[in-house]
Amino acid sequence: MHAMPDWLAQRARLSPRKAGLIDRNGRAYTWEELDRSASAFAALLSRHGIECGDRVAVFAGNGYPYALAVMGIARLGATLVPINVRLADAEIAFQLRTVGAAALLADVERYDRAAGLFQSPLMLDELAARASEGRVGEPGPGRRPSLPGFGTDLDRPQGILFTSGTTGSPKGAVLTFGNHWWSAVGSALNLGLREDDRWLLCLPLFHVGGLSIVMRSVVYGIPAVVHERFDPEEANRAIDQEGVTIVSVVSQMLERMLDARRDAPFPRTLRCLLAGGGPVPKPLLERCVRINAPVVQTYGMTETASQAATLAPADALAKLGSAGKPLFCTELEIDAPAGEVGEIRVRGPNVSPGYVTARGFERREEAWHLTGDLGYFDDEGYLYVVSRRTDLIISGGENVYPAEVEAVLESHPDVLEAGVVGRDDERWGQAPVAFVVIKPGRRFDAAELAAYCRARLAKFKVPVAFHELPALPRNASGKLLRRALADAAPSTGKEQTTP
C-alpha cells in the first residue's frame, strides 16, 4: 500500500489555524493545537508503558478530552476501545478482558467505578489537561517514542467497538483507519463538502455514529462541535446561532429537537440532519418535510464504520422512508428476487475486517458482511429497511440483542427458559419485553428478575415487562420463534411491569 501522511499532522500543515474542534462553551481548538496536544497525549500514554499495538479502553462521556484521546491513541498506533457508559460492571469487565486492555482511561465522573473494574485506571481529564499544556515531562533516555502516526497505515486497527451477535455474547468489531477513511470519503461524495461545514457531535463518542464524526472532521478539515450530552435546546442553539451545517441524530433526538423549537424552521445554513440508528417513523419525517427540514435518512451499523446507505438530499422528499442508496465505495445486495424482502448484505472498503472475541481476532472470510437486517430495493434501486435483524431491538438508538438478555435471565435459578422481544414504546421507539418459563416448584417474580437483570445489564437492556408462559413457541427444530412471541405479547400470559 502507498503510505498516507498522518491525517492530523497533514491537517495541521494544511490549515493550522482553522478550528478542528469546538466545545459546548464555544472554545475552539485549532488543528495545530490538536496536532501538538495529540502528540503530547501519545507521549504521556507512552510514559505509562502503553505501546503501539496496545488496546486502550476509554470509559468517559463526550467532550474535548475524549476527542483528544481518540487522536492521541491513533498517533501512538494503539487501538481505541470505547466503552458504552451505560453498561453494567459485568459487561464492561467482559469487554476489557476480551480485548486484553493495556489501559483504561476514565473521566472524573466515572473514575471510582473504573477503579473497581481495572487496576490503576488513568484519569482522562488530567491526561488531556497535561497534554494540552505540554506538561509531558522529560523523556527518559531513549524513551521518546517514534510515533507510527494517525492513519498512515490504512490497514491498522483504529478501534474495537463491541456489538452483539445472535449468540448473546458481545464481540468487538474491528474498524481500521481505512474503514473510517472510505466511509468519510463515501459520505462526502454523497453529501458534498463545503469549506464552512461544521458537524454537530451530540451522539455518544463510544458509538460509531459519534466516533466517525471525529474521524471525518480530520479527513475533511472541518470542526466537530462536541456536546457533552444531547440536549435538544443546545442542539437547536448550535444550529440556529453557531453555524452548524450537519447534525447526526437518531429519530428520538430529532423529535425532541422539533418539540423544543415548536417546529420553527431551521436556518438555511443547516444543510443536513443525518438520521440513523434505526428507522425514522413516517409521521416524524412528514413533520420535517412540513418545515422544510433537510432530514436525510441513513442506514448503517458499527461494522460499516457508520453509513452504508444514505438518502441523497435531493431525493429526501420523493423517497420518504427510504434509506437511499449505498455510498459510492459500498455495495448492498438483498438476498431475494428483485423487489422482494430479504436479508441485506454489504461489502466495500468501509466494512470491518472481523471481530475480536475471547478466541482472538476472527477475520471475516467472505467479502460480504451479512447484516441480518431485512429490506428491499424499489424499482429505482432505493433501499427500504423493513426491520433490523429480526431479533434486534432498538431502544433510543441503542441496540438490544435479545439473546444477550435471555442468557442473563436463563442464568437465574427460577428461570427454565426465556425469550425477549421488542415492543413499541412511545418515548424510545422500542423497549424489550421478556417471556419466561419458570422451573417447576419456583415462583414467577418480575421484580426479582428485573433486579437481577439490572445488576448484570445496561439499563436500556432490562426488560420493561415480564410475562410468564407455560412454554415458549418453537419450531420443529427447536428454534425460538420470536415473532410468535411478539405477536402474542399483549394478550398472552400475565404481565408484570417493572417500575
Added chain:
Amino acid sequence: MHAMPDWLAQRARLSPRKAGLIDRNGRAYTWEELDRSASAFAALLSRHGIECGDRVAVFAGNGYPYALAVMGIARLGATLVPINVRLADAEIAFQLRTVGAAALLADVERYDRAAGLFQSPLMLDELAARASEGRVGEPGPGRRPSLPGFGTDLDRPQGILFTSGTTGSPKGAVLTFGNHWWSAVGSALNLGLREDDRWLLCLPLFHVGGLSIVMRSVVYGIPAVVHERFDPEEANRAIDQEGVTIVSVVSQMLERMLDARRDAPFPRTLRCLLAGGGPVPKPLLERCVRINAPVVQTYGMTETASQAATLAPADALAKLGSAGKPLFCTELEIDAPAGEVGEIRVRGPNVSPGYVTARGFERREEAWHLTGDLGYFDDEGYLYVVSRRTDLIISGGENVYPAEVEAVLESHPDVLEAGVVGRDDERWGQAPVAFVVIKPGRRFDAAELAAYCRARLAKFKVPVAFHELPALPRNASGKLLRRALADAAPSTGKEQTTP
C-alpha cells in the same frame, strides 16, 4: 485490497438520470446512458480481439467519442494510451511501438494519418456511434466478455501518458485507477464538492489535465462539460450561461478568456478557475483579483495524476503566486534547508508507480518521485514553484523537453552539437530556442534545420529561432550549461528566426 464497485456502474446505480457528460451543443448524456454505452464500447473492442490488459492508443480530438473511449477501455480492463495530436508521425510511431499498442482508435479527422502509422486503425467516431445505439451485434459462442470493470482494482493501470525525461527519450508514465482515485479525492477535500458542480473540460483529453476531469466526474457524479477545443468565447459562455462551476485552464487560456470578456466579472456560480500547467504570471493573477475571479493556482504533473499542490480558494488573495499546499493524501518536500530553494519531491497514493519504456515497465524504486522542479516553502508552508525542472520549457501548456529537441538536431548531418533553452514568449509563455555548433565544412542554415525538426517533432517543439555558436558552454565534467545558454541568448551569435 478491498474490492471497489465499478465506478461507472455505481454512478449509474446511484444517479442514473443525472447528466455525466454534456457536449458543446448542450447534449447531455446521463450516467445510465454512459454506463450502457461504455459496456457496448468494451464489447465492440472485444469483437476486434482487444482484451483485458491490452494497450489501446487513442489519436483524437476532444469530444463525447473520446470520453466514451476512456470509459469503455476502462470497463474492458484495457489500458488507454492517449496520443498527443500535435506530435509528428515519428513521435507517434515511437509511442505505439514502445507500449506495443494492440489497437489504435482514430477520429475521422485523423484517420488517414493513423492508417499510415498503424495497421487497420479503428474509427473512433463509428465505434462510439455504434456503442451509443447499442449496435454491438451478436456475440459469437462463448464470446461475451466478462468485463473486469472500471476501477474495481485500484492497482490496475488506467492509462499510459508519455512524458520526457532528461534523456531526451519520451517514456510512458503509468497511472493506475488508484492514482486517479486519490487525486480526485484529494482535490475534493481541498476544493469542496457540491451537488450542482459542473467541470468544464477544454484542455486536451490526451493530457492528464483533461483526462483527470473525466475520472473526477465519474467519482464525483458531476457532469464534465466537454469542448472539442478551447475557444475563449465558448468557455466564457459555458460559465456565464451554462452553470459551469469549475474550469481547468493554463494561464494563456485564462488570459484569452479575460480578453474576450473584456474583464467582465464572472458570475457567482463559477467557484474555481483552476490554473495549472506552469506558473501563472503575476500581472494576470492581479487582473483576476481585480474582477474577483476565483483563480486557484495549482502545481502538478502527469506523474501525480494532475494536481499535487493547490492553493485553497480561501488563500487565493493572501498568497498570490503560490501553488498552495499539497492535497490531503500527498506529501511534498524540498531538498534544501527550510525557506531555501531546492528540488521538489512528492509522494502519495496519487503518484505514478513507474514508466513504460522500450525495456518494459520500470517501477519507481523510491517512495519519493523527484520532480526536477525547483521551489521553496514560505514560513507558513505554502509552496512557491521557482522554475519547472531546470531544463523544461512550457509553451502554451505543452511541455518541451530540450534533450528531445537536441537529439533530433544532433541527428542532422550539418550539426555537431546542439543546446535548446526556452525564452519568454508573449503568446505562449515560453518558446524553444536552439543553439547549434556546425560541423567543419558545413553551413549554418536555420530554415533547413527548422524544416528538419518539423518533419520529426510536434510543431510546439520546433525552435522559433536558431543561433550558431563556436562551442556550447559546458562544465568541467562536460555537462551542458543550459542556464549559461539562456542567459546568453539575446546577445550571442547570430540569430535566424524561422517563420
